[in-house]
Amino acid sequence: VPIRLGSHVTDLIQDDRGRVIGVNVKSKSGASEIISASKGVVVASGGFGADIPFRSAQDPRLDGSILSTNLPSATADLLKECMRIGANPVQLSRIQLGPWTCPDEKGFGIGPLFGEYILLPFGVLLNAETGRRFVNELGNRKHVADALLEQKTPAIGIADTQGLEASGVDLSPAIRRGIVQTFDSIEAVAAFYHLNPTTLENTIKHFNQMFLEKTDTEYGKPLLKQAAPIVKAPFYAMRVWPKVHFTMGGIQIDTSARVIHRDQRPIPGLFAAGEVTGGVHGASRLSCCAITECIVMGKVAGITASMAI
Numbered sequence: 001v002p003i004r005l006g007s008h009v010t011d012l013i014q015d016d017r018g019r020v021i022g023v024n025v026k027s028k029s030g031a032s033e034i035i036s037a038s039k040g041v042v043v044a045s046g047g048f049g050a051d052i053p054f055r056s057a058q059d060p061r062l063d064g065s066i067l068s069t070n071l072p073s074a075t076a077d078l079l080k081e082c083m084r085i086g087a088n089p090v091q092l093s094r095i096q097l098g099p100w101t102c103p104d105e106k107g108f109g110i111g112p113l114f115g116e117y118i119l120l121p122f123g124v125l126l127n128a129e130t131g132r133r134f135v136n137e138l139g140n141r142k143h144v145a146d147a148l149l150e151q152k153t154p155a156i157g158i159a160d161t162q163g164l165e166a167s168g169v170d171l172s173p174a175i176r177r178g179i180v181q182t183f184d185s186i187e188a189v190a191a192f193y194h195l196n197p198t199t200l201e202n203t204i205k206h207f208n209q210m211f212l213e214k215t216d217t218e219y220g221k222p223l224l225k226q227a228a229p230i231v232k233a234p235f236y237a238m239r240v241w242p243k244v245h246f247t248m249g250g251i252q253i254d255t256s257a258r259v260i261h262r263d264q265r266p267i268p269g270l271f272a273a274g275e276v277t278g279g280v281h282g283a284s285r286l287s288c289c290a291i292t293e294c295i296v297m298g299k300v301a302g303i304t305a306s307m308a309i
């Protein structure tokens, strides 16, 4: 199969019995061309995390003030084209946000190095005004991202050198870029983020106390074997605000990757795989399961399409 770059699929073409027999493609020069398909068309156009109008229609919280880890090409264009010819959309409002990103940089950035691997397992997330915790930092992505959005403004995440050492992460690129800040004391953290120093000291003291009690009585955060009280300088901190990361919803397919019409019958000649499809990951996709789904269902779609009559 020849691979063509810079070719934007604008329309799915059907015959008079509704079978998908090709696509209309627009090249970079603006010229349109029809590509015919003898067996069928496999849609693998990805999610719509960067499509602000479409995603905010599904979840009004996700307007343009929320950044995305996705490329600008992550739009709903082809998803909508599938829906135009009858594909059944499922669970479009289930949109995953990464709760470990920094609003001070675009895209995925370098902040998740600290957010995901040091802050959430070993540190604390604090409301930037009250200086208090508000969530089990090790809850699932949806749980933590929803709690972050409820704070209305970016939170402050703090961890210490023991957390850094336990993670095994090289944090220097994030520090060099000024995304993660380093401090000699908790008092200095409070001064930098305009937090009340006494409240912050009390929050950290209370958090550290739970290592004696062996339980987080406030939010039920599981204490990892390698976790320790936040006491050892330098301390590390970052502003944290979620970004749209993955769209669990999309067009409905069956286990043979056939696209399902809203009448619950397969649309002949149309197959789909990957993030453009919906319903596979439930309300909150588990980390690392997307690529597996793409590979498995992409292969299934290819096999089914090749056997189409």
Ligand SMILES: Cc1cc2nc3c(=O)[nH]c(=O)nc-3n(C[C@H](O)[C@H](O)[C@H](O)COP(=O)(O)OP(=O)(O)OC[C@H]3O[C@@H](n4cnc5c(N)ncnc54)[C@H](O)[C@@H]3O)c2cc1C
Pocket: 007, 008, 009, 010, 044, 045, 046, 047, 069, 070, 071, 073, 074, 075, 077, 078, 108, 245, 246, 273, 274, 275, 276, 287, 288, 289, 290, 291, 292, 294
């Ligand atoms: C920063 C980041 C990190 C991630 N890390 C992980 C991870 O560690 N593990 C994991 O499992 N998942 C991860 N994911 C999720 C995973 O990468 C995606 O779900 C997956 O790559 C989606 O693959 P896809 O083939 O469905 O779509 P994509 O990889 O998005 O590819 C879709 C392609 O279709 C093209 N396209 C779209 N519309 C059209 C059109 N109309 N005409 C022509 N072409 C079109 C796009 O330009 C794009 O090239 C991550 C996602 C991001 C953003």
